[in-house]
Amino acid sequence: MSQPLKIIGNYISPYVRKVLVCLELKGVAYEIDPIAPFVGDERFSELSPLRRIPILMDGDLVLNDSTVICEYLEDRYPQPSLYPRNPAERARARWLEEYADTYLGEVVIWGMFFQIGVKRYVFGEATDDEVVSRARDKELPVALDYLERQLPAEGHVFGDLSIADIAIASFFRNAAFVRYAIDPQRWPRTAAFVERTLALPAFQKLAEFENRTVRTPLDKQREVLAEMGAPLTAETLGNAAPRRGVMRLE
Template identity: 65%
Template structure:
């Protein structure tokens, strides 16, 4: 590989985080244009017709959707496999990834993180507290009950860290951003997996940039991340005024 891969997408997106963790675990060089999809310009719209993040650029190749990107990365860079070799386990891992992308995406990203963060600070709109309350008290516990039944008491789901572990940990980072902590007494297996995953150097490296982004208004994030040494692209697609696009970013 002559040039690093390029990832377009904000550090605070769990879909972007999932891709970046895969790249970090595999040791693949990359650069990032840390935009939110809401501020992507017209050129971004041509790269991402659904106006979602992440987007991967690899030479002339443009890929959308975090799952497609992670599978491409796995197929191209075989070292440090992140999908189980066994076809049954591989299918189960892909299902857990999809469950996170869809169900946790709806509950954690849109009904909690978007309501408490993006909607307030980017669009200057009020939080629908009933939506947040329902997500925290009703929907997320159901998801946690399901995940608790799928996880081992110790270690990783399929023996070695996989896309399933990465996906679960990536989404619950956003729950932590809005001060939701998994009850370790009620869901010990989920809480244990999160503790193990977040302790990985890949998650730890990204957490520094995530925390810096959380403390910084979106228009100032790129400069703040540059000062922190983030591997930024030379140019950005994030030059448009904030606007709603297609609902789910990932």
């Protein structure tokens, strides 16, 4: 019997969420070491030289980067497929995933979530209100205007659920953690798309762990998740003092 895959990365990371949703949808067994990258030890640095999450470990194979991991999962566990078969649609799905990972990552995670949450509670530093205001009021509306033209009024982008739907919704889940809600009058397609995607069972299952994680100090999260029955690894790499990674994007 094959061993469960191992995921290293915190439940509230949108990049980790993207991978976990793929695993849930494909029915693949996994264990998770739910650490934030900021508290990863030296072994974590060896496995992730950029000190980024998630990491996937499949036996001796170690993979970094959520996009690489999701493509590996698609190749190894092809059913149900989370990438369109049509080459043009498949390429477009990858582009929308990249747009989410890059632009929404910069705006939602670094401009809002990091500033309002991580910077204050992990590093004890003041929120830069100017950065937050620019991200929320200027940069995020640019993304929402673009997505409003790309997303369907009903259902998923390519008919069946795909990596594009998963990636986009994952970032707006983090936006909700810092009390941002998409204006349904200004961006009705995007607001409805995010709501129905996050309502899918795979997202809802993870949301139970996310909701407790976001309300729990870093040093208590593993204990709380164990009590909830999360599929934790036997050991953790999250025992170091908080420090920043070598790159901005996680």
